[in-house]
Amino acid sequence: MVVMKAAILYESLTGNTRTAGEMIAANLQQEGWGITGVCPVRKPEMAAIQDADVVIIGTWVHGLFVVGQAPWGLGAINGLPAMRGKLAATYCTFALNPAKTLDKLDKAVSFLGAEVVGGVALHRSRLPAHTEEFVARLIANVPVRA
Numbered sequence: 757m758v759v760m761k762a763a764i765l766y767e768s769l770t771g772n773t774r775t776a777g778e779m780i781a782a783n784l785q786q787e788g789w790g791i792t793g794v795c796p797v798r799k800p801e802m803a804a805i806q807d808a809d810v811v812i813i814g815t816w817v818h819g820l821f822v823v824g825q826a827p828w829g830l831g832a833i834n835g836l837p838a839m840r841g842k843l844a845a846t847y848c849t850f851a852l853n854p855a856k857t858l859d860k861l862d863k864a865v866s867f868l869g870a871e872v873v874g875g876v877a878l879h880r881s882r883l884p885a886h887t888e889e890f891v892a893r894l895i896a897n898v899p900v901r902a
């Protein structure tokens with residue numbers, strides 16, 4: 757059996773996005789995936805990224821709640837190592853309305869060379885249910901390698 761391996765990189769100020777990353781890791785492990793690392797975007801573990809088939813990148817929505825929403829930490833995400841040949845999935849945590857945050861995050865991650873297979877916005881007060889949904893969708897969208 758081929759075991760898919762994921763690395764999870766998060767940008768987090770008050771901990772929600774980090775918690776979401778840890779929940780995603782636990783859920784993926786329950787589904788039989790390997791986790792090569794869970795680390796902050798600003799302290800990326802190079803080996804974890806290198807060894808992963810899928811790199812999961814999460815951040816939080818910053819804005820004025822009804823306008824100006826954007827992924828926080830795009831500069832740090834843009835500075836991640838190139839990820840050519842890897843799949844990627846994205847998530848953002850939010851309080852009210854993520855607007856186009858995921859689109860902007862996906863663009864940045866695509867620019868690193870990864871193929872983005874999808875992303876989910878996770879409400880900060882529903883992280884257990886929304887991270888389960890993220891993992892279910894990820895598994896449904898990742899082609900299993902022969």
Ligand SMILES: Cc1cc2nc3c(=O)[nH]c(=O)nc-3n(C[C@H](O)[C@H](O)[C@H](O)COP(=O)(O)O)c2cc1C
Pocket residue numbers: 767768769770771772773774815816817818819820821822823824825849850851852853854880
């Ligand atoms: C300065 C600031 C601006 C925010 N702007 C928005 C926003 O525009 N829309 C929204 O839905 N949530 C907004 N939030 C809520 C955060 O996105 C949410 O609490 C998120 O889960 C924080 O992630 P963290 O705990 O990993 O830092 C904002 C939070 C802060 C601190």
